[in-house]
Amino acid sequence: MSRTDTVLIAGGGIGGLTAAIALGRKGHPTKVIERADGFGAIGYGIQLGPNAFHMFEKIGLAEDMLRYASLPDDILAYDALTGKKLLRVPLGGAIQERYGQPYAVIHRGDLHKVLVDACNRLGTVDLQSGCELTSFEDVGDGVRALTSSGESLEVAALVGADGIHSTVRTQILGPWKEEPIGYAAFRRVVPMEEVPARFAPNSVVCWCGPGFHLVHYPLRGGKLFNMVAVTHYEPSDDPEVLPKRLLEGYSRSCEPMQALVQYMDFSRHWPIKDITPPSSWSRGRVAIIGDAAHAMVQAMAQGACQAIEDGVQISECLERRDGDYVGAFEDLWHDRLLRAMRTHYLSRYVWEMIHVDEGLAAFRNEMLPQTSDMGWLEKLRWLYENPTEHNAAETAGYFAPVVGTA
Numbered sequence: 001m002s003r004t005d006t007v008l009i010a011g012g013g014i015g016g017l018t019a020a021i022a023l024g025r026k027g028h029p030t031k032v033i034e035r036a037d038g039f040g041a042i043g044y045g046i047q048l049g050p051n052a053f054h055m056f057e058k059i060g061l062a063e064d065m066l067r068y069a070s071l072p073d074d075i076l077a078y079d080a081l082t083g084k085k086l087l088r089v090p091l092g093g094a095i096q097e098r099y100g101q102p103y104a105v106i107h108r109g110d111l112h113k114v115l116v117d118a119c120n121r122l123g124t125v126d127l128q129s130g131c132e133l134t135s136f137e138d139v140g141d142g143v144r145a146l147t148s149s150g151e152s153l154e155v156a157a158l159v160g161a162d163g164i165h166s167t168v169r170t171q172i173l174g175p176w177k178e179e180p181i182g183y184a185a186f187r188r189v190v191p192m193e194e195v196p197a198r199f200a201p202n203s204v205v206c207w208c209g210p211g212f213h214l215v216h217y218p219l220r221g222g223k224l225f226n227m228v229a230v231t232h233y234e235p236s237d238d239p240e241v242l243p244k245r246l247l248e249g250y251s252r253s254c255e256p257m258q259a260l261v262q263y264m265d266f267s268r269h270w271p272i273k274d275i276t277p278p279s280s281w282s283r284g285r286v287a288i289i290g291d292a293a294h295a296m297v298q299a300m301a302q303g304a305c306q307a308i309e310d311g312v313q314i315s316e317c318l319e320r321r322d323g324d325y326v327g328a329f330e331d332l333w334h335d336r337l338l339r340a341m342r343t344h345y346l347s348r349y350v351w352e353m354i355h356v357d358e359g360l361a362a363f364r365n366e367m368l369p370q371t372s373d374m375g376w377l378e379k380l381r382w383l384y385e386n387p388t389e390h391n392a393a394e395t396a397g398y399f400a401p402v403v404g405t406a
């Protein structure tokens with residue numbers, strides 16, 4: 001491997017593989033090392049907004065993704081206690097027509113397969129699993145990276161796409177504060193025939209309760225039913241505490257919520273975390289992208305979408321800077337700052353709004369229905385329009401909260 005031209009990407013998640021494809025398509029030899037034993041994903045669903053599809057279009061993957069993805073008709077939000085409908089965001093043909101790309105849900109395994117296949121087809125991308133980056137050194141005209149197997153890789157530049165606990169971020173910026181926010185998620189995918197038909201509209205449904213919520217949607221053309229059940233909790237050694245907490249919330253909820261409890265899997269949970277994003281994403285020839293740079297709560301279903309945007313943008317920056325890695329990585333931060341930070345900020349805000357109680361819940365329940373279906377679609381213009389056609393000043397200027405009339 002030549003130090004002069006290979007870009008090393010640490011982390012074969014959604015952000016790392018997208019960056020590898022975008023760089024590989026522009027002729028940069030790229031190597032992705034992934035510490036897990038293979039390139040794959042946990043078996044649950046993920047939502048991808050039109051902004052992710054603008055990126056897939058750029059790197060020639062939109063059609064491949066659509067072969068596996070399902071296109072929901074709408075996003076529906078309800079008050080979990082009363083069952084009152086709070087909002088509807090039209091998706092399907094409406095969002096495709098408005099933003100030129102779809103809003104899709106896809107099995108994470110299928111998404112990963114499309115990304116890995118694309119890497120393998122390119123011929124410029126080398127994928128190596130079972131290989132963990134442990135440390136690195138900027139050697140002026142390149143980077144020397146060390147792996148857990150004792151290998152030393154001499155490369156032109158290093159991209160840390162190594163997730164929220166990023167080793168690369170820690171080495172360039174020091175220990176970083178992850179923010180466990182006192183919530184955890186249970187996930188499950190079940191065959192659709194096991195779930196009563198009334199729970200299976202072609203919609204992304206969110207039930208908003210005080211200190212808990214539930215999101216569900218169909219996957220793989222309606223063959224599977226995907227659920228993410230989130231509840232507030234204090235960490236405890238007692239495995240019963242968390243399910244008990246969730247069941248308490250559901251017992252006060254409307255009938256559909258209570259009926260859905262029987263389909264949940266309480267054997268494993270994921271603590272929900274974000275980070276306060278650093279004010280720099282690079283040092284010299286080393287950059288961070290995706291969750292390593294801006295892990296956010298999933299309230300706007302944007303963590304992976306933003307990682308995908310980073311992955312494509314890094315290749316554009318390198319092209320613009322004609323191979324000047326230091327300048328390109330500085331540009332990446334400038335180019336991505338407003339969109340990524342606004343999405344991060346709004347995700348925290350929407351997370352709060354989903355979980356409020358008492359008077360604030362009454363306020364939310366009065367406010368949200370005042371925006372029309374198409375009004376919601378317009379409010380998301382800054383996010384869903386093709387970001388390369390979107391004016392940065394407009395993104396910055398529109399920092400209004402998401403509630404209100406339109």
Ligand SMILES: Cc1cc2nc3c(=O)[nH]c(=O)nc-3n(C[C@H](O)[C@H](O)[C@H](O)COP(=O)(O)OP(=O)(O)OC[C@H]3O[C@@H](n4cnc5c(N)ncnc54)[C@H](O)[C@@H]3O)c2cc1C
Nearest residue numbers: 011013014015035047133162163290291301302303304305
């Ligand atoms: C419950 C839940 C629901 C979500 N829903 C959505 C959604 O609907 N839409 C959406 O856009 N986002 C969603 N997200 C967020 C999304 O999953 C993440 O933002 C996204 O996966 C981040 O991708 P990434 O590639 O940056 O990092 P990761 O997916 O964390 O990938 C990092 C990779 O790096 C590897 N790695 C780590 N350290 C090293 C090392 N030292 N050396 C080599 N490899 C290493 C890891 O094994 C991993 O494979 C959700 C998150 C959660 C928790």
